[in-house]
Amino acid sequence: MRQKIRKSIGYLALLLFPLSMNYFSPYLSVMAAMEGIIAGSVIVFFLMFLSGIVFGRSWCAFVCPMAGLSEMTNSINGKVVNRNKLSKVRYVIFSIWFSIILIFFILNGSIVGIRPLFMSENIISIDMPLKYITYYLVLGIFILINLLFGKRVACHSICWMSPFLEAGFWLGSKLKIKQLRILSISENCINCKKCNQVCPMSIDVMKSIERGYIKTKDCILCGECVDACPKVVLSYGFRQEE
Ligand code: SF4
Ligand code: SF4
Ligand code: SF4
Known part of the structure; x- marks a missing residue:
């Protein structure tokens, strides 16, 4: 939806x-x-x-x-x-x-x-x-x-x-402002690669989930990966840059 x-x-x-x-x-x-x-x-x-x-x-x-x-x-x-x-x-x-x-x-x-x-x-x-x-x-x-x-x-x-x-x-990252991100719990991942297939920005999502969130500036936060993931590894949330 x-x-x-x-x-x-x-x-x-x-x-x-x-x-x-x-x-x-x-x-x-x-x-x-x-x-x-x-x-x-x-x-x-x-x-x-x-x-x-x-x-x-x-x-x-x-x-x-x-x-x-x-x-x-x-x-x-x-x-x-x-x-x-x-x-x-x-x-x-x-x-x-x-x-x-x-x-x-x-x-x-x-x-x-x-x-x-x-x-x-x-x-x-x-x-x-x-x-x-x-x-x-x-x-x-x-x-x-x-x-x-x-x-x-x-x-x-x-x-x-x-x-x-x-x-x-x-600027938001440097100021340590809580920014909208795609968060991840990598332990739940079953390596199905569905997230990679649906990402419209050609991001290797599977590779990016290890650090707990998707860091790249190319992520447009469309949520395609969130909605395609069968194991609820990915979600929207606000967090600071590390
Ligand atoms: S939110 Fe969209 S652009 Fe960002 S990683 Fe997921 S599918 Fe790719
Ligand atoms: S602002 Fe974003 S969606 Fe619009 S043309 Fe530029 S990169 Fe594409
Ligand atoms: S869709 Fe979910 S379970 Fe499948 S590889 Fe991506 S993060 Fe892992």
């Missing part, structure tokens, strides 16, 4: 993407930064950072429009991928993009204003036919990469947003 609800929320977020696209836009954040303005997407990225402090990457399982899309593509190509290699691409993309934003703010001397509806005055993101090109381009790239290369490859390799969640998660 939990997975049905989670996936339904993901599909709904995907359906609403024509309304919300601007609020995740890397392009609009740069255009606004050129004028020293904080756009709506930057506010969303900041909220993602804050949510990461306590809730880690849960955004990626429950809120992001691309979560719904990834559920569909994973069911077609569920190949396990090399997370560490792919994340290097993501960090390069993020560093270049984020540096551009910072440089524009520095060149402007200060932040001159906050405009949540910057270039989105009609509130909805796709308010003219031309904007469908951007919409279909974003969806097309995500679909193509995932279908060609495997489980959530686009999330691992080109997502410009997840570093904000990761930064929040890192």
